[in-house]
Amino acid sequence: MTVAFALLGFLAGAPQSGYDLKKRLAASESLHWSGNNNQVYRALTELHRDGLVSQEVQEPRDGPARKVYALTRAGRGALREWIRAETEPPEFHSPIVVKLLGAQAAPAADRDAALAAYAEQLRVRLLALAERARRDADADAGAPPRRAALRRLIEQHAEVHHRAELNWVRSAQRALAALPEGA
Amino acid sequence: MTVAFALLGFLAGAPQSGYDLKKRLAASESLHWSGNNNQVYRALTELHRDGLVSQEVQEPRDGPARKVYALTRAGRGALREWIRAETEPPEFHSPIVVKLLGAQAAPAADRDAALAAYAEQLRVRLLALAERARRDADADAGAPPRRAALRRLIEQHAEVHHRAELNWVRSAQRALAALPEGA
DNA sequence: CTCTGCATGTAAGGCGTTACATGATTTT
DNA sequence: AAAATCATGTAACGCCTTACATGCAGAG
Numbered sequence: 001m002t003v004a005f006a007l008l009g010f011l012a013g014a015p016q017s018g019y020d021l022k023k024r025l026a027a028s029e030s031l032h033w034s035g036n037n038n039q040v041y042r043a044l045t046e047l048h049r050d051g052l053v054s055q056e057v058q059e060p061r062d063g064p065a066r067k068v069y070a071l072t073r074a075g076r077g078a079l080r081e082w083i084r085a086e087t088e089p090p091e092f093h094s095p096i097v098v099k100l101l102g103a104q105a106a107p108a109a110d111r112d113a114a115l116a117a118y119a120e121q122l123r124v125r126l127l128a129l130a131e132r133a134r135r136d137a138d139a140d141a142g143a144p145p146r147r148a149a150l151r152r153l154i155e156q157h158a159e160v161h162h163r164a165e166l167n168w169v170r171s172a173q174r175a176l177a178a179l180p181e182g183a
Numbered sequence: 184m185t186v187a188f189a190l191l192g193f194l195a196g197a198p199q200s201g202y203d204l205k206k207r208l209a210a211s212e213s214l215h216w217s218g219n220n221n222q223v224y225r226a227l228t229e230l231h232r233d234g235l236v237s238q239e240v241q242e243p244r245d246g247p248a249r250k251v252y253a254l255t256r257a258g259r260g261a262l263r264e265w266i267r268a269e270t271e272p273p274e275f276h277s278p279i280v281v282k283l284l285g286a287q288a289a290p291a292a293d294r295d296a297a298l299a300a301y302a303e304q305l306r307v308r309l310l311a312l313a314e315r316a317r318r319d320a321d322a323d324a325g326a327p328p329r330r331a332a333l334r335r336l337i338e339q340h341a342e343v344h345h346r347a348e349l350n351w352v353r354s355a356q357r358a359l360a361a362l363p364e365g366a
Numbered sequence: 367c368t369c370t371g372c373a374t375g376t377a378a379g380g381c382g383t384t385a386c387a388t389g390a391t392t393t394t
Numbered sequence: 395a396a397a398a399t400c401a402t403g404t405a406a407c408g409c410c411t412t413a414c415a416t417g418c419a420g421a422g
Contacts, residue, residue, distance in 0.1 A: 009284030101192030164347035
């Protein structure tokens with residue numbers, strides 16, 4: 001799955017500029033792309049070339065031009081077709097698992113320190129996610145319920161996986177502490 | 184983080200051939216790399232060039248040559264240094280989240296069908312993971328406890344995230360069903 | 367006798383990232 | 395005066411994937 005579908009997905013909500021789209025991509029934890037210029041602007045020109053989005057250039061008197069994109073009928077069709085196709089399986093990338101594997105060749109203290117630091121990192125991230133969720137919930141207080149529900153679900157996706165990761169780390173710490181050999 | 188550290192991690196357990204390593208990579212759900220030839224063999228030659236692994240060519244009378252790699256002292260040092268460095272945050276890639284976003288422009292029936300099919304896919308995968316865990320647990324019955332514990336932790340990582348994903352899908356189904364508008 | 371497994375490697379290309387580049391406006 | 399924000403775009407490169415290529419051995 002490429003970033004193009006994420007862009008179409010955002011445009012399914014409302015027409016918006018490339019700049020808006022890249023900011024949303026960067027801000028979303030569950031849509032894991034970095035939202036870098038090269039990718040977003042290139043993808044948009046290709047989507048436009050292929051007729052899946054329309055482009056309207058706005059030239060305000062001051063500031064740079066904005067190119068506002070919107071789903072075309074063909075774009076909506078492509079999205080729908082993709083949604084009907086089989087969904088690719090998820091992928092969970094966790095460098096700490098690799099570290100755990102490599103820690104066979106390192107002192108147990110290093111391994112334990114890495115686990116502890118990682119747990120702390122996750123805890124902080126979870127707080128940030130909760131904070132963001134609260135702010136966003138306030139922001140779309142008057143929004144239609146479907147939109148609010150969608151935003152909540154996407155935020156919850158990041159949250160549940162971070163929480164699962166943290167729980168897993170804690171269980172790893174317990175399991176390793178229970179091992180007979182100290183080093 | 185590159186695949187090189189995963190290879191070093193496997194070699195931290197025991198010396199083995201490129202073929203072994205690529206099979207292990209491919210088999211592991213939590214170490215998400217595909218284990219393709221290009222990547223594995225290339226990474227190993229580079230690790231060897233850089234002195235992080237040693238290479239011993241075995242020429243059996245029949246069949247192709249095996250190149251058995253092992254961690255060198257420098258390799259162990261590099262691994263340890265990496266373990267001490269800050270751990271990169273995890274990334275959770277879930278195409279169904281993107282579909283949910285795009286489903287704003289599609290009939291609710293399509294969206295619900297995608298969610299249901301995805302949930303089923305996850306259920307089957309979870310069964311397969313459990314089955315594999317059982318087989319592996321039998322396999323290293325006589326193995327040292329540290330090794331068995333490590334294997335279990337790595338398998339549990341995949342399992343907990345798949346379970347979290349399935350729970351999230353179910354909560355999404357409930358939340359969307361509770362929405363006022365039918366389409 | 368064809369297919370699968372063992373075991374190594376290469377070619378071509380896709381997707382994504384960081385960094386560079388421009389230029390105006392707003393904030394500190 | 396410096397830095398961040400808006401808004402677009404390009405250059406260079408890294409990691410990873412699929413597919414191709416070779417050759418022997420054992421299973422069906």
